[in-house]
């Protein structure tokens with residue numbers, strides 16, 4: 296695996312080797328060689344309190360190699376991996392932040408098929424393996440800004456969505472791209488009832504204008520922190536659109552459809568006066584119930600964790616995407 300020195304520096308900043316060493320020393324001092332085999336549950340719980348929150352029991356993730364790391368000028372420290380794995384929004388598995396990591400581990404992600412269809416010359420059903428074999432993975436270090444005014448910095452692995460769309464050859468009618476998450480109430484408890492699923496009419500759907508979908512920043516992600524995605528992050532394949540609020544970054548997708556008209560989207564259907572189709576991160580346009588001027592960076596730690604940081608227009612990616620919206624009133628098209 297090729298990693299840039301920058302990437303390694305960032306990684307070591309967030310998970311210092313000394314912490315691992317310290318844990319090993321304590322475990323050794325207690326005469327515990329292997330946690331799990333020899334340690335009673337009560338002691339394990341005590342140890343994880345002592346060490347901070349224990350790592351979640353996440354379904355196994357395979358290492359992935361990638362060709363390059365792009366960060367688009369973002370130099371903020373990465374959010375620790377355990378935070379990315381335990382602070383989630385994935386309403387198919389419950390509406391609390393810890394629900395997805397607790398409820399999604401059984402999600403069957405292999406085999407998985409993603410179909411690309413609609414206004415295209417070459418519709419195709421891809422397997423995840425097929426996608427991994429066909430395109431080089433890149434690491435993209437992106438900010439993720441949730442509409443709820445918290446944020447993270449995530450080292451995603453993926454391919455530009457443009458690669459898949461180019462292969463499909465959109466015809467002249469194609470103006471928008473519609474995305475759909477798996478619909479499987481047997482596996483996704485949130486889809487069984489309006490009460491547990493946050494009132495959403497499933498499957499979760501999202502959309503982009505074709506030029507937004509073709510922008511180099513728009514990523515189809517298959518992994519993070521050097522490994523395949525965990526179920527709670529949208530395994531095996533999800534969208535990541537870093538200049539838009541997080542709800543646009545639809546998880547566990549099974550269908551991409553090129554269409555002529557602006558497609559319906561889940562959060563707009565739920566409350567169109569609060570959540571628009573474009574949903575570009577914009578500190579100047581408040582949500583009706585809270586300000587979007589600042590955000591809380593998850594895992595930034597310690598006593599300063601209550602401190603808020605300013606939110607940037609287009610989440611800091613204006614150089615790459617502001618031109619897409621020339622002549623549009625972004626207060627009207629929120």
Ligand SMILES: Nc1nc2c(c(=O)[nH]1)N[C@H]1C(S)=C(S)[C@@H](COP(=O)(O)O)O[C@H]1N2
Nearest residue numbers: 383384385386441476499528541542544546
């Ligand atoms: N299918 C689906 N995709 C989804 C969501 C969801 O509930 N269901 N939540 C969205 C929201 S609001 C956010 S902020 C991001 C969170 O991604 P993460 O949990 O990987 O950080 O996923 C988005 N994609």
Ligand SMILES: [Mo]
Nearest residue numbers: 441442541542
């Ligand atoms: Mo979100």
